[in-house]
Amino acid sequence: MYEAVKKLAKKSFPKQLLLKNELFLRKILAVSYRGNAVCCNICESKLSHFIYLENGELLCPACGSLPRNRRLWQQLGEQDLLRGNVLDFSPSRCLARKMRVQKGIRYVSSDFVGEFEAEKSHDITAIAEPDDSFDLVICYHVLEHVDNDQRAMQELFRVLKLGGKVLIQTPFKEGDIYEDPTIISPEARLEHFGQEDHVRIYSESGLAKRLGSAGFSVEIKHFEEDLKFGMKENETLLIATKPK
Numbered sequence: 001m002y003e004a005v006k007k008l009a010k011k012s013f014p015k016q017l018l019l020k021n022e023l024f025l026r027k028i029l030a031v032s033y034r035g036n037a038v039c040c041n042i043c044e045s046k047l048s049h050f051i052y053l054e055n056g057e058l059l060c061p062a063c064g065s066l067p068r069n070r071r072l073w074q075q076l077g078e079q080d081l082l083r084g085n086v087l088d089f090s091p092s093r094c095l096a097r098k099m100r101v102q103k104g105i106r107y108v109s110s111d112f113v114g115e116f117e118a119e120k121s122h123d124i125t126a127i128a129e130p131d132d133s134f135d136l137v138i139c140y141h142v143l144e145h146v147d148n149d150q151r152a153m154q155e156l157f158r159v160l161k162l163g164g165k166v167l168i169q170t171p172f173k174e175g176d177i178y179e180d181p182t183i184i185s186p187e188a189r190l191e192h193f194g195q196e197d198h199v200r201i202y203s204e205s206g207l208a209k210r211l212g213s214a215g216f217s218v219e220i221k222h223f224e225e226d227l228k229f230g231m232k233e234n235e236t237l238l239i240a241t242k243p244k
C-alpha cells in the first residue's frame, strides 16, 4: 500500500516538491501509525508498527528511516562516536537531518553519484580533504560500488585523524571476496554481484583483511534483531580505526 502511494506521488508531483515537503507529508502519513508497540530512535516517534516494505525492510513512516539507519544512530550514541569532524559518504535524509543540528560536530556530507542531498561530491578514491582531518567517517553501502576499493581505503585512512574511525557496511557473503573486473555490464553485475552497479561482494573477513592492509585495525560487530526499534537480525558493522 505504502509503496503504491509513493509510486503514485512520484508520478504525479515533481521530485523537488516532494522532497521539500517530505516531513509534512510524513507527518500526515504517520498519524495512522500512532501507537506504543515500536519506536523510531531517530525521530523518536512511537508507532503501532513500522511500514513493511516489499524488500522486507521496516520503514519509519514519520522520518523514512530504515533498520540500518536506526542501528547506525544507536551505535553512534552507544559508542560515543559523534564528535569533532564527521564525513558521511552515504547521507540518508533522516540521519543527515539529525547530524546537521547536532551540537559540537562539523558534519560534511558527500555524494558522488547524485543520489543524496549533500554538500560535497567527493570521489572516494581521491578525497579532496586534507590529511588527518576527520574524527569519524560513515561509509555505508559505498565500497561495493568502487572499482579501486583499495585506493578508497587508503584515502579513508589518510583523511582520518589518528584514533579516528570509519564505520563500514556492505552486503556480505560467506567465504572469500567475489570480484571479477571483466564483469561490467549491468545485467551481468546484477547476476553476479546482486545489483547492477555493484562490482563485488565482500566477505566480512575479506573486507577486514583489505582494511588491515590499508593500515586499519578492524572490529567486526554483529547484532541481534531488535523488534522494538525495528532493527534487523544478522546485521554486520565494521569499525575500522586508524591506530594512534
Ligand SMILES: [Zn+2]
Residues within 6 Å of the ligand: 040, 041, 042, 043, 044, 045, 060, 061, 062, 063, 064, 065
Ligand atoms: Zn523515524
